[in-house]
Structures are given as structure tokens and as C-alpha cells.
Amino acid sequence: MSSTPLPWTRVDAVLVDLGGVIYLPDHDRMRAALARLGVDPSPDDLDRAHFAGVAATDDFTSDHSVWHSYNLAYAKVHGVPDDHLDHARTVLLEEFAKGDVWTREIAGARAALVAVAATGVRVAVVSNADGTVEAQLRDDGICQVGPGAGVEVGAVLDSGVVGVAKPDPAIFRLALEALGVAPEHTLHVGDTPAADVAGARAAGIHPVLVDPYDHHPDADVVRIRHLSDLLPLLGRSAR
Ligand SMILES: [Mg+2]
Numbered sequence: 001m002s003s004t005p006l007p008w009t010r011v012d013a014v015l016v017d018l019g020g021v022i023y024l025p026d027h028d029r030m031r032a033a034l035a036r037l038g039v040d041p042s043p044d045d046l047d048r049a050h051f052a053g054v055a056a057t058d059d060f061t062s063d064h065s066v067w068h069s070y071n072l073a074y075a076k077v078h079g080v081p082d083d084h085l086d087h088a089r090t091v092l093l094e095e096f097a098k099g100d101v102w103t104r105e106i107a108g109a110r111a112a113l114v115a116v117a118a119t120g121v122r123v124a125v126v127s128n129a130d131g132t133v134e135a136q137l138r139d140d141g142i143c144q145v146g147p148g149a150g151v152e153v154g155a156v157l158d159s160g161v162v163g164v165a166k167p168d169p170a171i172f173r174l175a176l177e178a179l180g181v182a183p184e185h186t187l188h189v190g191d192t193p194a195a196d197v198a199g200a201r202a203a204g205i206h207p208v209l210v211d212p213y214d215h216h217p218d219a220d221v222v223r224i225r226h227l228s229d230l231l232p233l234l235g236r237s238a239r
Pocket of ligand 1: 018
């Protein structure tokens with residue numbers, strides 16, 4: 001979908017964000033929360049609302065500001081009227097704060113991760129999360145550090161564990177160190193411009209923006225709709 005020329009010539013490693021790339025908020029959980037607001041959402045709106053939420057998220061100075069913007073845009077997608085938006089933000093904040101919301105696997109994401117790794121690139125996960133993602137990925141059989149049921153990755157960087165979060169380039173540098181790769185030969189695939197694109201660039205890494213609903217048509221970044229769209233951009237064939 002992107003007409004931006006590829007700014008890389010060789011790819012040794014791919015870093016992968018989780019929310020919006022591998023997982024989305026669970027439909028049953030979000031439907032129950034939205035029912036408290038009198039909303040009965042369609043499945044497509046539930047997924048689209050996430051991407052509207054991250055598109056509205058540009059202030060990463062605190063968790064509060066991140067979720068304030070996200071939840072406001074999330075509620076608007078579902079047609080919550082203006083005079084109910086404050087209540088909607090509170091309800092959504094409570095639901096996300098309960099944890100275990102990011103469990104809906106995006107169709108085809110697992111297969112795409114397998115295919116990316118099969119090209120021979122090194123892979124690591126870089127996620128702003130609550131310290132639980134390494135166990136979740138392992139339990140779901142998606143990926144793990146070392147051999148296992150899923151894709152073998154070089155590292156899982158969870159901000160809740162390492163103590164630095166995107167867009168701080170420090171979390172990306174930890175991934176580069178773990179994989180032993182150079183930033184100019186590394187891509188980071190994520191869905192949030194302010195965290196993933198800005199953070200990767202600050203570390204000298206090439207960002208790739210997952211933008212399935214075309215929220216960022218004018219963004220000066222390589223855009224894809226789904227992780228599987230990365231494969232033809234790697235300049236490698238599966239080994
Ligand atoms: Mg994300």
C-alpha cells in the first residue's frame with residue numbers, strides 16, 4: 001500500500017510490536033465494556049477502533065495521556081455521543097486496567113511471523129506492556145526466546161520488565177544489543193506513529209507502520225496493512 005521508496009538495502013533483523021500487529025483487544029471484553037455505554041459494536045468496528053485509538057495517540061509523556069487520547073478516539077468510532085465521552089473514557093480505562101485484554105490474535109499474524117523468521121532475519125518483540133507478554137507469547141505458542149512451540153526469537157523486550165518504553169530509543173537499543181545487529185539493517189514494525197515510528201527512528205532503525213484502515217495516508221514512512229505485507233519488502237526469499 002505504501003508508495004514510499006524502501007529506505008533500506010539489506011535487512012538482518014525485524015523488531016515486532018504486539019498490539020495492533022499480533023494482538024488486538026478481545027472482542028468479548030470490549031463488547032461488555034461498551035454495553036455499559038449502551039453501544040452494541042460490530043466486529044469490524046471493534047478492530048477499527050483500536051487503530052483509530054493509536055492514530056490519536058501522540059503524547060507519550062505518561063500512561064494517562066496515552067490512554068486518554070486512545071480511549072476518546074476508541075469511543076468515538078463506536079458513536080458514543082459527545083456528552084458521554086468522559087464516562088466512556090472512564091469505562092474503557094477500567095476495562096483495559098483489568099489486564100488480559102490484548103488476547104485477540106490477528107488473523108494471519110502468526111503465520112506471517114513464521115514466514116518472516118523463515119527468511120533468515122533475526123526477530124525480536126518490542127512492546128509497551130505490563131510485564132506479561134513473554135509468558136503470553138510462549139503460552140499461545142506464537143514465539144519464545146530459544147526453542148519451543150512458536151517462532152524462536154532473540155529477545156522479548158517488554159517495557160514493564162525492562163523499565164524503558166517506546167518511544168524511548170533505549171528499548172530499541174536493548175533489542176539491537178540482544179540480536180547483535182546494526183540499526184541500519186533493522187526494521188521495526190508497529191502501528192503507533194508516536195511510539196513505533198518516532199522511537200525506531202530515534203534509534204536509527206527503519207520504521208514500518210501497520211496502518212490497515214489508512215489512517216496515515218500522508219505519513220512519510222513505509223506502510224503496510226498486515227505483518228504478511230512485510231515479506232515482499234525484505235529482499236530475501238524464505239530459506
Ligand atoms: Mg502497537
